[in-house]
Amino acid sequence: MSDPINSVVILGGGTAGWITAGTLAARFNREQEEPVRVTLVESPNVPTIGVGEGTWPTMRSTLKKMGVRETDFIRECNVGFKQGAKFARWTTGADDDFYYHPLVQPEGFHNHNLATHWLGGSTSESFSNAVCPQEALCEHNRAPKQIGTPEYAAVANYAYHLDAGKFAGFLQRHCTENLGVRHILADVTGIEESETGDIAALKTEAHGKVSGDLFVDCSGFGSRLLGGHYKVPFRSCKDVLFIDSALAVQVPYEREDSPIATHTISTAQSAGWVWDIGLQSRRGVGHVFSSAHTSDSAAYGELARYLKVSEGELDRLGVRKIPIVPGHREKFWHRNCVAIGLSAGFLEPLEASALVLVEISANMLAEQFPASRAAMDVVARRFNETFLYRWDRIIDFLKLHYVLTKRTDSRFWIDNCDPATIPDSLQELLTLWRYQPPWHDDFDRAVEVFPAASYQYVLYGMGFETQPAAHGVSRASLEQAGQLFQQKGKATQQMLAGLETHRNLINKICRHGLQQI
């Protein structure tokens, strides 16, 4: 074969670098007689971003494919289970204003659209409470599985909350000790190009040249290869999503046995929102906001009020300010270089979409891995087309959370509803959904980051009005819906009775471990 691709060099040892390394090495070093060599180069001086603690359920299959034991991961990365997100004060700003985006789909969702029946019915139950058990599990702080449920299996669908710093170290050990990834600690100071314009090697002072056939840019916001070397332009979306600053802090629990929330809590503020993530030994909390709508010091004050501490106490906890540039590169794969992680782009962490994009990027790279240089441009074109679509869908989905607000108490919320800031693709869907609830046909890709169910949870959680179908619903459909609502009621009762509290389960896993599959 001409120019076979035998070696991959990954620049960057943050979560993106190690997830990519683990995904590629597990695939090639286990499944092929002639493995592809995977090398990861990481600077001892440039720190990783150190945040990114909310994930998506895809993380279970990502870790399982790498051969990670779920028990080890939970013990070593301070992990809690995540069963969705609770959005507080997003619609009206009142104290009792909240809705859930759970991870369990509405009952019977593969072939029955319960939203139609919820909209036409007389129930006063919230949408997510009416169609799935998970809001109740979160409100009662129940774990999504039992100690006897095997590793990675679930009673209720779940993702994780994890300690970002510990996670990168954990993956590094697994990749180097079990999957044969070569790890080089060195600053990359230059890039050597071949005559064709491909990258031939990364230049380092400590280890000389590190050459390879394919280079993965996981160098974080710096985007050393795709942005820095190849100058692929950045496409900002600040005119749609205004958040551009974060204040992040780690908060200890009041007591060692304080309950651990089993969902991300996302509480709207005057010019942004606060995330609150429960790990085993601490919470990770942060205020993301629009610097065009508030000042750093006002945002700091709001974070202190959220945590119910004085600004002096907040100072002592050590708050980190992180600038955010919302948007992404115009393409992600150029010549023999593909960017994954922050080097490809970043959007506010409202729905934990960054790590899931890393996972599906690494997966697509592994699955469609170009066998030769001749095939690479075709794979690159497909990769770029697929991920441009994904970034656009994620931008639409995040913006959806803002356009449905009824808040008018600050410029931030008013400006967010300005039609000029809403992408045409989202406007079009909103028009459609005035007359029919979201359904599978609205999103036609095999892998959608946010499926129709996610749109339903946000739309109806925020009180969006869809007119009932003019042609009515059939008797058979009504009967089936009745059965599904009953089924959901029974499932909720059984789960509440059979699942213990989140902290109890975590303690048991740390002591005894989960059953291996």
Ligand SMILES: Cc1cc2nc3c(=O)[nH]c(=O)nc-3n(C[C@H](O)[C@H](O)[C@H](O)COP(=O)(O)OP(=O)(O)OC[C@H]3O[C@@H](n4cnc5c(N)ncnc54)[C@H](O)[C@@H]3O)c2cc1C
């Ligand atoms: C405020 C905030 C909150 C977030 N919350 C979430 C969340 O809840 N969920 C989620 O999914 N994501 C979240 N993210 C995103 C998430 O943090 C990142 O997607 C994830 O950590 C991956 O980062 P990375 O590996 O791309 O970059 P980094 O962690 O920045 O790693 C970059 C790596 O490149 C190396 N490097 C850079 N330059 C050089 C050089 N010249 N030579 C050698 N090495 C070099 C560095 O040493 C480092 O190892 C959040 C991000 C922010 C900013």
